[in-house]
Amino acid sequence: MERAVSASRAGITLLVAAACYEAVARSGAFPAALLPTLPKVASTLWALLLDGTMLEHAGFTMYRVLLGLALAVVVGLPLGIMMGRFRAVENFCLPLASALMPIPSLAWVPVFILWFGLGNTVAILIVFYAALFPMLLNAWSGVRAVNPLWLRAAGAMGADERALFWKVIIPGTSPFIITGLRQAFLRAWIAVVGAEMLAASDWGLGWVIFDAKEFLNADVMLAALAVIGAIGFLFERLVFGSLERATVMRWGMVRAAKG
C-alpha cells in the first residue's frame, strides 16, 4: 500500500517536472535552441538511434571505458593483493598511491595529450588512472580485513600457501573487490566523458555533447545526456547488481541492501 502511494507520487513528480519544463520551453522566455521541448529531444534521440550514430558513439565510449577499466583491474587487483600480503610492497606502493590519489584524473588530460597525442590513447589512459586507485585500495583493505582466525584455522588444517590464497584470501576479499570494481566503474564513467570532451577524438558520447555546443544543438546534448545516464544506470544496477548476487551474496558474505 505504502509502496503504491510512493510509486504514484514518483510518477506524479516526474509528470509535473516534465510539464513545468515543457511550459517553460514553450513559453518562449528562452530561445528554443537553448531549451528544446521534450518531444523534440525525444525525436532527436529516436532519429540518432535509428541511423546508428548514437550507437556508434556509445560503442566507442564503452570500448574506452571497458579497456581502461580492464587495464586498471589487471594492474590494480594483483598489486592491491600483494600490498595486503607483503609488507615491502605495501611500504613501497602506499606512499606513492596516497600522493597520486588526490590528483583528479582530468588534471592529467593536458599532460597526456602532449605525450600521446589527441585520441583514443589519452582517453583510455585517463580512464585507467581514474579506475586504478579505487581498485587498488579496495583490494588492499580487503586482504587486510580477512579475519586472521580464518588464516590460522586454515593453516592449522594443513592448507599450503596456494590453498590459503585461493580458498581463504580471495573469497574473503571478494566483497571489497566488488565494491572496488563498482567505484572504479563510476570514476571511469566520469573520467571518460571529460576525457572525450577535452581530448577531442571524433567519436564518443562526451564528444557528441561537446560538439553539439558549437552548433547550439541543445536537443542533441540532452539526448546524449539521456543515453549516458541510461548506460551508467544499467551498469550499476544490472551488471554490478547481478555480479554481487552471483558471488558474495550467494556466499552469504553481505546481506542484500534494504529496499
Place this chain on the structure above:
Amino acid sequence: MLPARPAAQRGESHWRLFARTAFPFLVVALAWEATAHLDVFPRKLFPPLEEVAAALLRLTADGVLPHHVLDTLVRLLAGFALAAVAGVAIGFAMGRSRRAEDVALPLISIGAPIPGLAYAPLFLLWFGLGNVTAVLLVAFVSAFPIIFNTWTGVKAVKEVWVRSAQAMGADDRRLLHHVILPGALPYMLTGLRLGLAQAWRILVGVEMLAAVPWGLGWMIFGAREFLNTDVMLAGVAVIGAIGLALEKLVFQRLERYTVVRWGMMA
C-alpha cells in the same frame, strides 16, 4: 574512508618512518631524472624535475600561481557552499517527510548517475562562459552525495531516540537540535566529504572547458598550447597538494572534533 596514511609500525622510530615513506618517491624521482637526462623523450615534453621545480618557484614568485590557486579555491568554496546548504536542506526534508522524499527521490535518482562533466556543455550554453557556469556546475554535481547521505543519516536516527525525546517533552526545535542533527551528523560529514572530493574533481575539468581567465585547470590546459610541460607538471603537483590538504586538514580534523569526540565513530 580508506586508511591511506603510512602508519608507524611497532617499535619504529620517526626517522625510520620518514625514510620508509620517502624511499619510493626517491626511486621514482631518480627514474624520472634518468629518463629525462638520457633524452629518451624530447626535453620539451619530458622535463627533468629541477625544471619543474624552477617553474613552480618562478610562477610562485611572480604571483601568477597564487592568483590561479586563489581563483580556483574561491570557485570551489562558492560552489561547495551552495551545494552544502541546498544539499543538507533537501536531504533533511527528504528524511523527515515522506511526501518530500517521494517528490525529490525520482528526480535525484535520474540526475545522479549522469557524470557531472556531461552537464558542462549544457550549462555553458545556458549560463555562458565563465565563473557562473563553473560555480553552478560544481554546486550541482557535489550536491548529490550530500543529499543522499543527509537523507540516509536522518532516516538512520533511531526511532526510539525521537520517541523518547518527544515523551520527555522536547518540541520540534529541540528535537532537531539535540537528537536528529547529532544523530545524522556522521552521515552528513561523509556526504560533505564526498561532495567536496567530487567538487574538486569536477572543478579542474570545468576550468579547462569554461574558458575562465584564471584557475589551475585553465593554467595547465593553457600551458599545453605552448608546450610548457614544466608549467603543467607544476600545476598538477599543486592540484595534488591542495586535494591532499582538503582531505587531511579540513575533514579529518572536523571529524575528530565532532563525531569522534562524541563517540559516534571510532
